[in-house]
Amino acid sequence: xxxxxxxxxxxxxxxxxxENMRLIDVLRDELGLIxxxxxxxxxxxxxxxxxxDGEIVNSxxxxxxxxxxxxxxxxxxxxxxxxxxxxxxxxxxAGAVQCGFCIPGMVLATKALLDKxxxxxxxxxxxxxxGNLCRCTGYNKMLVATKKAMVYMKGE
Amino acid sequence: xxxxxxxxxxxRVDAEAKVTGEALYPQDIYxxxxxYGKTVRSTKPHAYIKVDIREAEKVDGVxxxxxxxxxxxxxxxxxxxxxxxxxxxxxxxxxxxPIAFIVAETxxxxxxxxxxxxxDYEELPAVFDPIEAxxxxxxxxxxxxNIIYHYKxxxxxxxxxxxxxxxxxxxxxxxxxVEHAFLQPEAGLAYVxxxxxxxxxxxxxxxxxxxxxxxxxxxxxEEKVKIINTNVGGAFGAREDITAQIHLALxxxxxxxxxxxxxxxxxxxxxxxxxxxxxxKYKTGADENGYLxxxxxxxxxxxxxxxxxxxxxxxxxxxxxxxxxVIPHVKVDSYAVYTNNPFTGAMRGFGATQVPIAHxxxxxxxxxxxxxxxxxxxMKNIFRKGSITATGQVLVDSVPLDRCIEAVDKSFKFxxxxxxxx
Amino acid sequence: xxxxxxxxxxxxxxxxxxxxFPDISRAKARLLPGGRIGIYCGVTExxxxxxxxxxxxxxxxxxxxxxxxxxxxEDTSLMPDSGTAAATxxxxxxxxxxxxxCENLRSKLxxxxxxxxxxxSTAGLVLDSGEVVLSIFPQKRISFxxxxxxxxxxxxxxxxxxxxxTTTMDPETGQGAPYWPYTxxxxxxxxxxDTNTGIVNLLRATFAQDAGRAVNPHLLEGQMDGGFAMALxxxxxxxxxxxxxxxxxxxxxxxxxxxxxxxxxxEKIIIEDPEMxxxxxxxxxxxxxIIPIAPAILNAIYNAIGIRITELPVTPENLMKxxxxxxxxx
Numbered sequence: 045x046x047x048x049x050x051x052x053x054x055x056x057x058x059x060x061x062x063e064n065m066r067l068i069d070v071l072r073d074e075l076g077l078i079x080x081x082x083x084x085x086x087x088x089x090x091x092x093x094x095x096x097d098g099e100i101v102n103s104x105x106x107x108x109x110x111x112x113x114x115x116x117x118x119x120x121x122x123x124x125x126x127x128x129x130x131x132x133x134x135x136x137x138a139g140a141v142q143c144g145f146c147i148p149g150m151v152l153a154t155k156a157l158l159d160k161x162x163x164x165x166x167x168x169x170x171x172x173x174x175g176n177l178c179r180c181t182g183y184n185k186m187l188v189a190t191k192k193a194m195v196y197m198k199g200e
Numbered sequence: 201x202x203x204x205x206x207x208x209x210x211x212r213v214d215a216e217a218k219v220t221g222e223a224l225y226p227q228d229i230y231x232x233x234x235x236y237g238k239t240v241r242s243t244k245p246h247a248y249i250k251v252d253i254r255e256a257e258k259v260d261g262v263x264x265x266x267x268x269x270x271x272x273x274x275x276x277x278x279x280x281x282x283x284x285x286x287x288x289x290x291x292x293x294x295x296x297x298p299i300a301f302i303v304a305e306t307x308x309x310x311x312x313x314x315x316x317x318x319x320d321y322e323e324l325p326a327v328f329d330p331i332e333a334x335x336x337x338x339x340x341x342x343x344x345x346n347i348i349y350h351y352k353x354x355x356x357x358x359x360x361x362x363x364x365x366x367x368x369x370x371x372x373x374x375x376x377x378v379e380h381a382f383l384q385p386e387a388g389l390a391y392v393x394x395x396x397x398x399x400x401x402x403x404x405x406x407x408x409x410x411x412x413x414x415x416x417x418x419x420x421x422e423e424k425v426k427i428i429n430t431n432v433g434g435a436f437g438a439r440e441d442i443t444a445q446i447h448l449a450l451x452x453x454x455x456x457x458x459x460x461x462x463x464x465x466x467x468x469x470x471x472x473x474x475x476x477x478x479x480x481k482y483k484t485g486a487d488e489n490g491y492l493x494x495x496x497x498x499x500x501x502x503x504x505x506x507x508x509x510x511x512x513x514x515x516x517x518x519x520x521x522x523x524x525x526v527i528p529h530v531k532v533d534s535y536a537v538y539t540n541n542p543f544t545g546a547m548r549g550f551g552a553t554q555v556p557i558a559h560x561x562x563x564x565x566x567x568x569x570x571x572x573x574x575x576x577x578x579m580k581n582i583f584r585k586g587s588i589t590a591t592g593q594v595l596v597d598s599v600p601l602d603r604c605i606e607a608v609d610k611s612f613k614f615x616x617x618x619x620x621x622x
Numbered sequence: 623x624x625x626x627x628x629x630x631x632x633x634x635x636x637x638x639x640x641x642x643f644p645d646i647s648r649a650k651a652r653l654l655p656g657g658r659i660g661i662y663c664g665v666t667e668x669x670x671x672x673x674x675x676x677x678x679x680x681x682x683x684x685x686x687x688x689x690x691x692x693x694x695x696e697d698t699s700l701m702p703d704s705g706t707a708a709a710t711x712x713x714x715x716x717x718x719x720x721x722x723x724c725e726n727l728r729s730k731l732x733x734x735x736x737x738x739x740x741x742x743s744t745a746g747l748v749l750d751s752g753e754v755v756l757s758i759f760p761q762k763r764i765s766f767x768x769x770x771x772x773x774x775x776x777x778x779x780x781x782x783x784x785x786x787x788t789t790t791m792d793p794e795t796g797q798g799a800p801y802w803p804y805t806x807x808x809x810x811x812x813x814x815x816d817t818n819t820g821i822v823n824l825l826r827a828t829f830a831q832d833a834g835r836a837v838n839p840h841l842l843e844g845q846m847d848g849g850f851a852m853a854l855x856x857x858x859x860x861x862x863x864x865x866x867x868x869x870x871x872x873x874x875x876x877x878x879x880x881x882x883x884x885x886x887x888x889e890k891i892i893i894e895d896p897e898m899x900x901x902x903x904x905x906x907x908x909x910x911x912i913i914p915i916a917p918a919i920l921n922a923i924y925n926a927i928g929i930r931i932t933e934l935p936v937t938p939e940n941l942m943k944x945x946x947x948x949x950x951x952x
Binding site: 201203204205206207208209210211212213214245246294295326328351352353354355371372373374375376377378379381397404405406407408409411423425426427428429430431432433434435436437439440465466469470474512515516518519520523524532539540541542546548549550552553556557559560561564565574575578582583590591592593594595597598599600601603604605607608609611612614617618621 | 628629630631632633634635636639640641664666667668669671673674677678679681682685686687688693695696697698699703705706707708709791793794795796797798799800801802803804806807808809810812826828829830831832834835836837838839840841849852853855856860861862864866867868869872873874877879889891893894895896897898899900901902903904905908909910912913914916917918920921924925930932933934935
Binding site for chain 1: 209211212214215216217218219220221222223224225227228230380381382383384385431432433434435436462464465
């Protein structure tokens with residue numbers, strides 16, 4: 045067992061975990077944050093994307109102990125005071141959600157993209173979410189959503 | 201007709217739960233006192249098997265290893281033919297076929313027990329090519345013949361059609377086996393309610409079918425089985441056949457504890473069906489004016505080791521083999537064939553996604569011979585309101601294929617570009 | 623050398639179980655406490671949008687919005703069997719069952735309203751925003767909420783069942799009406815083929831899909847984009863590498879499905895031509911949307927380089943092989 049402390053969605057957790065645990069296991073099994081999904085276990089699909097110290101990571105490729113001292117945002121951390129994050133709102137309005145399993149990771153990847161580049165081109169959006177696989181939507185409505193979110197985020 | 205709701209871009213009612221991470225899929229559900237399952241699967245495509253679970257059951261934390269001997273009623277399931285075993289008994293017929301289901305207090309104990317399961321395989325000759333499998337002396341997967349189904353479509357007189365055809369195009373096309381690759385790997389859990397009702401929580405395309413299968417296997421009346429269908433992380437046909445439902449229900453019923461299983465991506469590839477690969481031999485003829493006169497096709501579909509929807513898929517391929525065209529003389533033979541390949545079943549388009557690889561290229565090849573624009577050639581031959589299909593069906597209503605083609609042509613400027621390209 | 627080409631694919635698709643097999647959808651609609659409506663139906667939301675589309679159809683009949691209806695569709699002990707979420711059958715088959723159930727519930731609500739409003743007949747009663755209203759004298763009205771309170775000890779509920787029509791085909795000739803209705807579509811694409819690398823790039827696409835009537839155009843467009851992407855993988859990338867019954871490409875690092883970088887913007891055109899037997903004319907489109915794309919890509923490759931590819935997928939490796947073989951044959 046190993047003791048770690050990490051901040052998840054603005055809350056500090058000090059926990060003792062098995063050293064074999066991946067970050068995704070810590071989030072889901074220990075903290076109950078089941079919005080983070082596992083789609084492949086090898087960092088290819090992006091369903092387990094979380095934001096760690098400002099960067100998107102595949103939480104299936106990060107060991108739990110490696111997250112010691114880090115600041116993590118999961119999908120549960122985007123809605124603040126009952127208000128959806130602009131990216132969440134845009135995804136809903138653009139019809140970018142189908143089965144939903146890729147969506148937590150996709151929304152976080154989109155947020156991370158827009159935080160760094162508030163005016164991405166279509167190509168930059170495609171590249172920004174290219175680490176996240178979706179089998180339902182063909183991604184085009186996600187481009188629409190990202191452009192909507194760009195406008196919403198500027199308005200805030 | 202003035203409509204207030206139909207035709208409107210109503211925002212998906214399930215969208216908010218999905219963007220906030222609140223939407224639950226089976227892997228997201230945790231119950232008190234829950235234990236975990238792991239499936240042991242065949243690594244050989246065709247072999248007699250002997251399974252020794254004794255060492256695995258001794259592993260600390262292991263509650264039980266289930267095999268075919270533990271299935272209370274029928275050890276079989278299947279959407280059309282009951283040719284899947286819940287657990288392979290005597291013989292494994294494909295790689296990935298379930299042989300045992302380990303249940304333990306922890307995932308780690310499951311993994312340890314998994315390594316201690318001993319399976320002796322006595323390998324049998326196997327067949328992987330459906331054309332080989334159709335031969336009389338081929339190894340048999342089930343019963344006396346590997347040919348599951350033969351669909352015949354006959355309309356008009358092929359010889360007459362050939363005579364009238366100035367241009368004939370002949371080709372063999374092959375479409376591949378395809379994986380659905382939905383993002384949510386199979387997962388589920390089962391538990392028993394106070395009154396003895398067995399509840400299976402799963403992501404499925406057809407909960408009432410799952411209930412029927414589980415009830416039959418466990419020997420329970422249907423009202424004592426309940427399926428809870430959670431959010432479904434994509435399906436595309438791959439969640440029609442049974443995967444973990446029966447294993448989970450059986451384990452929960454016997455152990456009286458909630459049992460959960462989550463498949464890895466690699467196991468998901470093994471667990472569900474694939475798209476039928478097809479070999480499609482086509483001959484298509486048109487007269488000098490560009491009207492289709494005949495089409496002859498032989499379609500062989502690889503069902504793999506279980507029938508699943510093979511008959512229905514090859515039937516659908518046969519019915520759709522002409523494409524959306526009026527052809528007076530048609531002969532189609534489609535076959536569904538067992539092999540020792542991974543089993544194939546429903547996947548988006550269900551046989552009708554394979555045949556257009558052939559018929560649409562045949563159309564372009566004929567148009568080229570006629571010196572016609574592919575759209576002009578199609579417009580001469582397509583189904584319209586009142587057309588009769590090769591099966592003799594009258595298309596009485598809602599046949600706007602002409603409008604689809606015209607809309608594409610206009611916006612894409614297909615005909616204009618084609619003309620300029622010449 | 624980079625060469626461009628255009629190609630078209632068209633298709634028809636017969637929806638439903640087919641071939642005379644009983645294809646039955648069932649639904650129940652019930653007045654709930656507080657005046658909400660519950661629709662009980664075994665329709666599965668696999669991501670295609672069935673839940674939303676089914677609620678839209680129910681809401682249309684009952685003069686409500688999507689916010690006034692609860693769809694109970696997860697527990698087999700609570701909902702009637704509506705068949706499988708497959709065969710492109712939910713919008714048409716289950717949509718019809720829900721429409722019938724809601725029409726039957728409407729009749730029951732009219733009967734109750736007639737009594738409560740002291741009317742002689744249900745003629746002229748209409749539903750508007752959760753109320754039963756006498757159209758010729760709108761002051762005569764009663765809300766669903768009031769009805770649910772007055773009849774709180776009685777279940778006001780109605781069932782709906784729809785059975786699709788097909789015939790069993792003759793076993794020797796295949797003659798019959800195996801599917802109904804059929805859905806149609808057409809797609810044109812432009813590709814660029816690099817004859818040095820075998821890479822095929824999509825440049826442009828226009829895709830027209832017949833829907834009978836679009837219940838929800840945004841959902842329909844989402845299906846078209848998704849079908850297009852899946853077809854793109856089918857045509858150009860996806861290879862399981864099956865060797866002696868073993869899937870070698872058994873994970874996403876080896877079995878490549880399209881990413882956002884591989885997809886292109888698709889011009890989507892919805893063609894409406896209501897089908898007389900369908901709910902508001904709406905036919906299913908879930909499977910058809912994958913069908914014409916791969917053939918269009920293959921025809922465009924031929925148009926670009928003059929080689930007819932008869933085997934999928936057209937991976938760079940396979941295309942280079944075909945180019946070499948065509949060169950040898952010339």
